[in-house]
Amino acid sequence: MSWVVMEAGLEPDKEELIEALEGALNSLESRTRINTSKIGRNDRNSFNDVLQAWFNRSTPETYGELFELVIRETIKLLKEDKIDPSASLSTIKTDKNGTYLGVVYKEKQAILPAILKQPEYYEYQSSFLKPTTARKAQIRMDPLWFSFMALGFFTSFAGFISGKYYLITKPGIEGFWPYEVEDIIEHGILPLTSAGASGRISLTTEELYEMKLAMKLAEEEKNIIDEVYPVTLHVISLEGQSYTELKTIQLNLIELNNYITEYVKKIRASKVGSMSLLVELKEGGATVKKYPLWALVDIAEKEVWKGVKGDEEMLAYIFVKDLYRAINSGKKDIIQDSIFRLFRQGRALLEGSSRGSGEFRKVMRTFMWEEHLGVLL
Structure with a gap:
């Protein structure tokens, strides 16, 4: 509904509503091409009759195709x-069997798809002293309300990676004025979700996810307005037969964005003699060049995936986590202390008996150049 508010204000007429939906779909078209999961059997069975009645169309293969179909046909x-x-948007009802959004169209209403329904709901919502006997969690919609839900999905869609959906939302967005909503969507949610999807950034730990997201934004030279934060990251996965919200995390990248954007500018402007401050690594048989901090974060992520064996330590992850906390403090002295500590530990790694992979050691040799120290500081 934010797209309509952005385009037409709080009281749109039919023509303005059509233009808003078309404009939103055009803006989000690249996201409709991103891979999503196949529609589950239960959802497929429930949508077949509805889509035939509403649009004379059959259920497509994936959720992304379903959402795009609903928006285009509703237009x-x-x-x-x-x-x-007017009748659709002013009709909202609830009873013991659930919530009903809009009118009954062609004698049908659609059930909210499993990946949009609050994944922590069971069959019944909970209420005080009635843990499993309150109103049903079922939500039924007409085509227009379904279109809003679909636009909300595409707007918040930050990727479908390794069987998990990543969605980024702005809590309380309905409380902002139309011009503020436009800023939040266009200069906040869309760049964030685009970076997450294009970078295929998955969640290992909160620190690494935020670092990689901020790095991708810096690479793409995208500036996020401070008013967007905090946002909420939802990680949703099909567990058994049910979509389940595995993680809900509050994200605030203000300090990381500022620091890493300056880091990228200074790295691009810096050289050691005729050499750039980049580290060369092998990936899949090819040689790639990376910013030293990027390479360190990648190694930290590998450590987390691999886990710890014997007396090994996740040294790269420890380094990154320490720097992450320092940057988020927003205080120069804490950042300086963290960097100097990282360099002392790095020197011990390179000159002592600490165990570290050859790749890690190579990255640290470049990371610890004096010129790179200057960039970090």
Whole structure:
């Protein structure tokens, strides 16, 4: 609904509503091409009859295709005066069987798809002294409300990676004025989710996810306005037969964005003689060049995936986590202390008997150049 507020204000007429939906879909079109999971059997069975009745269309293969289909076909219904937006948007009901959004169209309402329904809900919502006997969690919608849900999915979609959905939302966005909503969507949510999806950034730890997200934003020279934060990251996965929210994390990248954006600018402007401050590594048989901090974060992520064996330590992850905390403090002296500590530990790694992979040692040799120290500071 934020897209409509951005384009047409708080009281849109039918034509403005159509333009807003079309404009939103055009803006989000690249996201409709991102891979999503196949529609589950239960959802497929429930949508077959509804889509045939509403649009004379069959259920597509994936959730992304389903959401795009619903938006495009609903726009056609609005243009052909087959659905009354005023009646739809002013009709909201609840009873013991759930919530109903909009009108009954062609004698059908669609059930909210499993990946959008609050994943922690069971069959019944909970209420005080009635843990499993409150109102049903079921949500039913008409085509227009379904379109809003679909636009919300594409707006918040930060990737489908290793069987997990990543969604980034702004809590309380409905409380902002239209011009503020536009800033939050266009200069906040969309760049964040685009960076997450294009970088295929998955969650190992919160520190690494935020570092990699901030790095991708810096690479793409995207500036996020401070007012966007905090945002919420939702990680959703199909566990058994049910979509489950595995993690819900509050993200605030203000300090990381500022620091890493300056880091990228200074690295691009710095050289050691004729050499750039980049580290060369082998990936899949090819030689790639990376910013030293990027390479260190990648190694830290590998350590987390691999885990610790015997007396090994996750040294790269310890280094990154320490620096992450220092940057987020926003205090120069804490950042300086962290960097000097990292360099002392790095020297011990290179000159002592600490165990570290050849790749880690190579990265640290470049990382600890005096010129790179200057960039970090």
